[in-house]
Amino acid sequence: MGILATPQAVTEQFQSKVYNPNTVQPQPDVTAVAYGRDTNEKWIYCNYPEKLVWNGAAAPGFVESGHCINRQTVSGTTEFFFSHNTTGTQPYTYGVMCWNINEQPITVTKLNEGLENGWNAVNPWRKFFSSTPVSYNIGKGQGVWIMEHTVSGSAFHGMMRIQCDQPVEVTVYAFTGKTMSGGEPMTPYDPENCDCDEDSEEYGAFKQYSGLGEGFYNQLALTMKASEMPKYFWNNHPNTPNTNEIIPIHLADGTVAAAGRPSPRHNVGNWCAHYFNNITLQNDTAVTKTFRAFFGEPLNAGACGIIHSAAGTISMDGGAGSCWKWFEHTLAPGETYQFNYEYILGTNSSGPACFMWTADDK
Numbered sequence: 001m002g003i004l005a006t007p008q009a010v011t012e013q014f015q016s017k018v019y020n021p022n023t024v025q026p027q028p029d030v031t032a033v034a035y036g037r038d039t040n041e042k043w044i045y046c047n048y049p050e051k052l053v054w055n056g057a058a059a060p061g062f063v064e065s066g067h068c069i070n071r072q073t074v075s076g077t078t079e080f081f082f083s084h085n086t087t088g089t090q091p092y093t094y095g096v097m098c099w100n101i102n103e104q105p106i107t108v109t110k111l112n113e114g115l116e117n118g119w120n121a122v123n124p125w126r127k128f129f130s131s132t133p134v135s136y137n138i139g140k141g142q143g144v145w146i147m148e149h150t151v152s153g154s155a156f157h158g159m160m161r162i163q164c165d166q167p168v169e170v171t172v173y174a175f176t177g178k179t180m181s182g183g184e185p186m187t188p189y190d191p192e193n194c195d196c197d198e199d200s201e202e203y204g205a206f207k208q209y210s211g212l213g214e215g216f217y218n219q220l221a222l223t224m225k226a227s228e229m230p231k232y233f234w235n236n237h238p239n240t241p242n243t244n245e246i247i248p249i250h251l252a253d254g255t256v257a258a259a260g261r262p263s264p265r266h267n268v269g270n271w272c273a274h275y276f277n278n279i280t281l282q283n284d285t286a287v288t289k290t291f292r293a294f295f296g297e298p299l300n301a302g303a304c305g306i307i308h309s310a311a312g313t314i315s316m317d318g319g320a321g322s323c324w325k326w327f328e329h330t331l332a333p334g335e336t337y338q339f340n341y342e343y344i345l346g347t348n349s350s351g352p353a354c355f356m357w358t359a360d361d362k
Helices: 123-130 201-206
Strands: 002-009 042-047 070-085 092-100 106-117 134-138 143-151 155-175 209-213 217-225 231-235 249-251 274-282 289-296 303-309 312-318 323-331 336-345 353-361
Touching (some): 002 303, 002 312, 002 336, 070 209, 106 123, 106 143, 123 155, 123 312, 134 143, 143 155, 274 323, 312 323, 323 336
Parallel strands (some): 042 070, 217 274
Antiparallel strands (some): 002 323, 042 209, 070 155, 092 143, 106 134, 106 155, 209 249, 231 353, 289 323, 289 353, 303 336
């Protein structure tokens, strides 16, 4: 049957088998997995300031305050992630400028783009995978806006992927007017110098992350045998001993936010990182087996996610304890089946997600 075109909500509460909400610890039968990553593929991570507020004067982050959101020089394949709370902010423009710093003309291709006003956590990723590539020819010493998006409402988020074989300077701006000079520094990451209590909303705004990530794909190769089912593994669970899952983000102040670092740089959430999974299913029994895959949320927190494969794009978004069956395939004794799928954990502080695989008699 292959990957389902539409995920089916199910009543399976497998989370209780793999997650203890009292100790916030995965159960022993959870599989720890190891990820690889191409650190040459950079991730322009724009999550500071998370809360853009306009109260008659430009808050940090707006070009009117003398800052950009992010500025990096990159080449090859690069992905952007944007996530901002815009509470109380008048409509503004969010944009990305590409500047040719080479001695010859260059071509920048926007491979994918998905942007969304509001709090919907899955629409941007649907748009991302259905978008059409657009190329921009940029002369020596010239700049081109490759994105200009009008933001209104309480939130804005999305992602974009570009390709350029030559180095290109990219700058992410929030602005109400094009008053930028091109040399604005990145909004500083500075929670230590925030004159506020650590539990305050203001301190929370100072703790957000903006910088350059070491790659954006967590790559996994996993072979699952019918005799070993069921099998469970978590994504983005802080207490699951997965290897190399949290992508380090090099912040504007020269420090790094990464797993194992002291608070507040200990965890960037991994929101909107891509998981590229190469899966091999093997029926090593003497009877026909039907393999099924489920996506689920912990019993005490909600999650949302997008799964993209050759069969299309499907999304799951619900409350705590929700569960979906998203894959089904039947194998005769001795048969194997290999496929790839990409998974993205939604933004808006989505909780961790669990994947369960089963193999039952047909």
